[in-house]
Amino acid sequence: MDRLLLRGARVVDPASGLDGVRDVLVAGGRIVSVAAGITERPPVTIDLDGLVLAPGFIDMHVHLREPGQEHKETIASGCAAAAAGGFTAIASMANTEPVNDCRAVTEMILAEARRHGSVRVYPVGAVSKGLEGRELAPIGEMVEAGAVAVSDDGRPIEDASLMRRALQYARLFGIPVLAHEEDPSLVGDGVAHEGPVAARLGLPGWPAAAEDSMIARDLLLAEDVGGRLHIQHVTTGRGLELIRWSRARGVPVTCEVTPHHLTLTDEAIEGFGTNYKMNPPLRTEEDRRALVGALAGGEVDAVATDHAPHHRDEKAVEFRQAPFGVVGLETAVPVLLDRLVRTGEVPLPALVAALSTGPARALGVAGGRIAPGEPADFTVLDLERERTVEAAGFRSRASNTPFEGWSLTGWPVMTVVAGRVIHDSR
């Protein structure tokens, strides 16, 4: 049934160390074989000469806003944005309205994704009921319903003992706790990285230590009780050092960085543009370089967008009043290809790993490699395609991008999920 041949692409599959021209044969939504010069000619053959075929990209940090804030994004529009941006799967955070803290909401998200979504959606359940940081949410029933991880993302888990119990309890199900690291007592009303830029703009500062001290706390807790800890959107060089230190002690911690923290610094907020206001905030050039170095060196498990759609009117206000967050699904891949791969700072296989193999492993989901038996999820890249970012053309309902007007070379041109082409702009 539905056999498909993807012919002549440069196959980049970090999981198997493959980087060469191959044909890939697909049947029944799975990969059948990967070889040079496959002679079989199924009904559908797609010629990918000159293009890169990578394992389907997985964005493990997305805010879909449905249920509750459909004016910002819906599951359908978020999935369409993901497909257009080269993602075959996304993990959706629990801070919807109502919060995804029970079986019913998890099931609703999955049902809606099956009905209207083009990409795979992995629901992430809340750690605490109502994201209130007091009592554990019913993690077991959410996992049964299909949740792949838990996180209170959008909010930190202030209470250390709750975090400790979450790590302990999640072990039962072998799922990771995804941690948004922020000490609210240190952040206060901070809206921008504490440093010279915030000082000169008169904006309340958000100290790097507010992130790093929480990372340190959670690394120690994970070491003590076991459990899979994943640190979300790391933004500081010191945070990476702490993770390195913890790994050296044998703690299997994973982490992610975002495209915006990899390519922008706090200098970007100079004109008070609210599309540069994110949580955690843009940091220093030194921090940015540390993140890029860690990505190039394979220390970063995943690049995740933290896609956070907001309505235009909500961002068209004074800097302190604006909500945190930027969209990322439709710009992540070209921004990274143009600014990090083309410049030679990050090898293409390292980036592909952080967009596919790494997140699949961190989340414990299928995918992330091009090998027989694996799901036929692919992202096809045209490294020479030139285009300018125009939010007006986004599939996402939101346009709060910090990359508007950037001219970028290297774009995703085709997205395949379970052997089905869901986006094609070759």
Place this chain on the structure above:
Amino acid sequence: MSAPPRHLLGTRGLPAERALEILETAESFREVSLRPIKKVPALRGKTVVNLFVEPSTRTRVSFELAAKRLSADAVNLSGSASSLRKGETLADTARTLEAMHPDVIVIRHPEPGAAHLLARHTRAAVVNAGDGTHEHPTQALLDAMTIRHHFGRLAGLKVVLVGDIAHSRVARSDIHLFRTLGAEVTVCGPPTLIPLGIEDLGVRVAYRIEEAVEGADVVMALRMQLERQRGGFVPSLAEYSRLFGLTAERIERMAPDGIVMHPGPMNRGIEIGGEVADGPRAVITEQVENGVAVRMAVLYLLAGADGG
């Protein structure tokens, strides 16, 4: 030559030539306020809107007088009188104001960056009359004008700003402008009120006031907001005053002809002693007088810039 900037949003990045042009123009307008008929027809037919979302009678009156002395039509919109209600954004207000076809909008607002936001939504020239803890450029210009009256220059002068640097828009605007005009600037105050990274603005940081004011030509005490104590930035105002208050004894350490400034309104006995505020070194009333002249210059240069 590039066209002069359309707005005055801050003193950061304000070129020295432009700052000096404003100061020279202000000198010529200073004399207008001394005439029996304090009015010139320079901006006849122009409309200046004073949009004061954060109340400040002193600054508003200063701008209003400046506009009237130039014969402009001045409209005052305050937070309550304007259509600024809950739920209406600054962008909405800007669109409403466009209907009045103002030539200049003077904005005072509690949010940093509000003047920048407004500038993106209007055809009028925007003058920042204080945006939260960010900038207050006309205050810095009137401070510079006052200093120039006493020393004829800023270049090479030692200027010290004492107090809550973190929350002071005056401090930021003063630092940029004074540095641009060649002064050496030191900031002094409790570490909790001096933002991390302030050195990047080209200032020296001192935590002991005796050391900071030694040989200074200008010392400016900043207003201590009483709520900073509740915010936990300082343990008590009494302690602040003891450690950082400008006393007669402390200002003795200044250069012999050194001057003492304050952007007002003063908390006598907290950041500045009464004997200093009323003493021979104080030039505080002169600052207020220069305010009108500087604002006339700014309105004149911005409203006249399009040659209209």
